[in-house]
Amino acid sequence: MGESSHAAGLRQCLLRAVGGLAAVLTLGGCPAPTETVTSGTAEFALAAGERIVVYPSFVCLSDALASLSGTPFRVMPTAEFQDSLYPWFEPGNEPASAEALDRLLGKPHVRARIDELHVRYLIGITRRDTSDGFPGFFCGAGYGGAGCLGVGWENKQTALNAVIWDLRESRQTGALSAQTSGTSLAIGVAVPIIFVADTETEACEKMATLIADNLRFSGRQ
């Protein structure tokens, strides 16, 4: 009786451990390796108190810029920038060319507001995501158990292109790009094991580093 109780306890403990591991692997996933290629140059020279803004809103890049350690520049939240310059930077209403931006910055009230906000550079972002893969992975559940079987993968690519606009000088000062690729993998042998290639976060982090590397600080107010 004692031995049987011990075996049952051990089995239960083992089941819990496997269940916990499955939950962790399924919900969290393991990071899969990614590869990033960066290119481009830009001229940035920020004086003390000046800010940059990412446009249109791209939380991933704004967060990556804000979390860079040892970089003394400030990022203005995109929503705040849009509100402060309403209606000129509403999505779909923003200047679509260098000439349009120049015309907009030529309006005295817009110029005054930008100066008041201390926004020096606008980082115009475009992104493109592509993926393909093999969906050979199945999961099922029924009375008494659940499980997964198969192998599936997804080749992902996130490409970020940034055009840097100097709002004070009303000109483009450079273009940067970061392209990250990786393969997410799911293996199911009763327990699903998932490796996630987070290309978006990686591309954002690399782009943030690229922006920081191209920045100079003049210290001038």
Next chain:
Amino acid sequence: MRLVAGICRRIRRWPRIAACGGAALLLFTTACAETVRPKVDVPTPVVGKAPLRVAVAFDDSLANHRCVVSKGYIAADWTIEIGPPSMAAFTKALAAVFERATVLPAAQAGEAAIDQPVIRISLDAFSGCDASWPIIGSSVEVAYFAKVMRGSVIVLDDWTGRGRASQADLEAYSLPGGPLTTSIEGHYLARLTEIAIRKAVADFVAKFEDDPRVVAWKNAAMAEARDG
């Protein structure tokens, strides 16, 4: 409800709790008629104030616009009222555009003989009620039309503002608060309508400032004020 309660009494303990909870949730989220009242607080536009005093009249088609989104397959619908938020957004925006913009009471809105220019704003299109299953994922478009009259003379015609909002916009606009709705679909429709109104008013204001006819109107008004 009596039918659901009757079924519930026949099922025992845990299955009963689960089944009844599920049925209640299903009824709550799918079988309700709800009125969606978007709330829009547009920022004050950054524009050059025109030295003009105008009256603003909202067309009845906008002020009292109501339309219904229906799921079709189940007794659930959402009535969207875009009149009040649209009028509030225009009132705030036009106060920044003109030296003075006085909103005419509904009773006077149809009168032509007012001794100052009148901006008549009407609803040109609203696609919020064309949303079909699944409502989440649908987009909303709103368009306003305006003309400026001075007596019976048209000062400015064909002045429009369009705004379109899709699911992708929800991340970009972190709107404060939020409408009071009891269903996910109602909340979604309200948020997209708010964003579409905001974009349409932005388009309207931006076009106004850059329109050469408006520049001519402003110059004429300034010359008139100078001359006497």
